[in-house]
Amino acid sequence: MHIVTAKEMYDTDRYAMEEMGLQGHMLMENAGRAVATEIEKHVSLKDQILILVGKGNNGGDGFVIARTLLQRGYSVEVLQIPNDEDIQGDALTHRKIYEAFGYGYHTFEDLNSLITFSSGKNVIIDALLGIGVKGPLRSPYDEIVPYVNQLDAKVISVDLPSGIPADEGISFEEAIQSNFTIVIQYPKVSAFLQHTAPFYGEWKAVDIGLPDHLLGKPESCGVWTKEDVVASLPEREPFSHKGSHGKGLVIGGALQMPGSVTMTSRAALRAGAGLLTVATVKDVISILASSVTEATFIALEEQAGKINSVDGIEFSYDGVAIGMGMGRHPEGEELLREVLKQAESPVLIDADGLYALKAYLPHVTSRSSPTILTPHPGEMAHLLGVEVPELLEKPFQYSRQFASRYGVYVVLKGAFTLVTTPKGNQWVHTTGNVGLAKGGSGDVLAGMLLAMTMQPQSIEEALNNGVWLHGSTADLLTEDTHSTYDLLATDLIDGLSKTYRTHLSE
Ligand SMILES: NC(=O)C1=CN([C@@H]2O[C@H](COP(=O)(O)OP(=O)(O)OC[C@H]3O[C@@H](n4cnc5c(N)ncnc54)[C@H](O)[C@@H]3O)[C@@H](O)[C@H]2O)[C@@H](O)CC1
Ligand SMILES: Nc1ncnc2c1ncn2[C@@H]1O[C@H](COP(=O)(O)OP(=O)(O)O)[C@@H](O)[C@H]1O
Numbered sequence: 001m002h003i004v005t006a007k008e009m010y011d012t013d014r015y016a017m018e019e020m021g022l023q024g025h026m027l028m029e030n031a032g033r034a035v036a037t038e039i040e041k042h043v044s045l046k047d048q049i050l051i052l053v054g055k056g057n058n059g060g061d062g063f064v065i066a067r068t069l070l071q072r073g074y075s076v077e078v079l080q081i082p083n084d085e086d087i088q089g090d091a092l093t094h095r096k097i098y099e100a101f102g103y104g105y106h107t108f109e110d111l112n113s114l115i116t117f118s119s120g121k122n123v124i125i126d127a128l129l130g131i132g133v134k135g136p137l138r139s140p141y142d143e144i145v146p147y148v149n150q151l152d153a154k155v156i157s158v159d160l161p162s163g164i165p166a167d168e169g170i171s172f173e174e175a176i177q178s179n180f181t182i183v184i185q186y187p188k189v190s191a192f193l194q195h196t197a198p199f200y201g202e203w204k205a206v207d208i209g210l211p212d213h214l215l216g217k218p219e220s221c222g223v224w225t226k227e228d229v230v231a232s233l234p235e236r237e238p239f240s241h242k243g244s245h246g247k248g249l250v251i252g253g254a255l256q257m258p259g260s261v262t263m264t265s266r267a268a269l270r271a272g273a274g275l276l277t278v279a280t281v282k283d284v285i286s287i288l289a290s291s292v293t294e295a296t297f298i299a300l301e302e303q304a305g306k307i308n309s310v311d312g313i314e315f316s317y318d319g320v321a322i323g324m325g326m327g328r329h330p331e332g333e334e335l336l337r338e339v340l341k342q343a344e345s346p347v348l349i350d351a352d353g354l355y356a357l358k359a360y361l362p363h364v365t366s367r368s369s370p371t372i373l374t375p376h377p378g379e380m381a382h383l384l385g386v387e388v389p390e391l392l393e394k395p396f397q398y399s400r401q402f403a404s405r406y407g408v409y410v411v412l413k414g415a416f417t418l419v420t421t422p423k424g425n426q427w428v429h430t431t432g433n434v435g436l437a438k439g440g441s442g443d444v445l446a447g448m449l450l451a452m453t454m455q456p457q458s459i460e461e462a463l464n465n466g467v468w469l470h471g472s473t474a475d476l477l478t479e480d481t482h483s484t485y486d487l488l489a490t491d492l493i494d495g496l497s498k499t500y501r502t503h504l505s506e
């Protein structure tokens, strides 16, 4: 499923109108009817519905929705916010059609009109502003929005909650807090930003008949879905052997932190790695050996319980993951450099490895094999040299620039984990839940991703399939045997079996 900016939506729209003859009022008819059909799933004939109509095309959708719902027997009133002469173009066409059906509307004079017409309504349809919103809300929207937000009614927004910009990096002051948003054709970027997504409530996209190729480019920014996983995750070949399923190496762990590397290793094996070696300090091996019985070990030189060097490792692996529980110490930088120089396989860098990476970053571009970084926002902000809130304002832009500058894959973790390829393709993940916000979840993800990168699929597919499996496992477990309070990272490792069996064995 594509994710679009306002400009991409307008460009697609223009192309459909100018090149394909899908005129604006036809698109608006499609949009309004599709939205009305979706609204029907959330309301009943007993509900009292008020549709708030703004000045632009979002308001135009409102007139189509009103006509469609009235024709289907619902109790609907319309409050048009601008004066009559300010409704123009396709929106005016649809108001005329609406009136030709014999339906009427009220016009907003001051806040009292809203107080009067919202009284007794238990559903408000927000068709005030769409992707054309610019700057802070102006009068009278700056009064209307807070009033709607304090009403005790179900609020359903059309396309996006009014006041929320479509794109990232745009500040806003107030916006409609929706219960449900019916997105027109493609979700907009703001549906996936930590500070704007909550305004949407739940959302669903409806098809208004724009063919996919209209965006004029191959799909390069979208939501990675179960269908994508099913289409790209390779099946196990009946005659394959352990070597065909990838020989992985995990470098990490310190005497003070034996747990993370344990979780990474077990997760890698559960996710499908054929063979796994853990290179760590001696004391960690004695702890690990009993819980990761399938792995082999390399004892590395150490200082004060931390890995000091990677001497003794022969880099003949299909994939390497480094950094989990390694600790932060000056030697970390040197040993990471060695790994990046010597390993001819994909190298995934996580956690403490990311802190050791910063000085070496400019040299990463010279690697001929993929380099994968899996930062959470704090680690990513450190690599970028910006503050976390600044990063979260524009995660798409920051990730894209960073991935292309250094030629790396970036898995920016969070509630909407964002995978970016060096070419700039971006995939958002909506699986996973707050149960994952607990130490260790990231270590488990690193192991799953390591296993995935060693299977016969592209790195782009591997990372996306791994993130999807990780999030879906959390979702399955919290639907069933666990809650978002008690879920442990180790539960994810064992729960992975359920995800594979439930989703991927049909
Ligand atoms: N393919 C498409 O793009 C389609 C889009 N449609 C709808 O059209 C919408 C976009 O239409 P428009 O471009 O007319 O944009 P809007 O409906 O968002 O309206 C923009 C207008 O609102 C006013 N406005 C902007 N910012 C404001 C602020 N801060 N305070 C107060 N008033 C403000 C301005 O008068 C501006 O011209 C979409 O969100 C969608 O709902 C559908 O009708 C059909 C197809
Ligand atoms: N609120 C949330 N909703 C969904 N997923 C989350 C949430 N918080 C964290 N996660 C996921 O949990 C993992 C946490 O990783 P990370 O921050 O590296 O933790 P740690 O290193 O402590 O294990 C990531 O995969 C992230 O996407």
Ligand SMILES: [K+]
Binding pocket: 058, 126, 127, 128, 129, 130, 157, 158, 159, 160, 161, 162
């Ligand atoms: K809206």
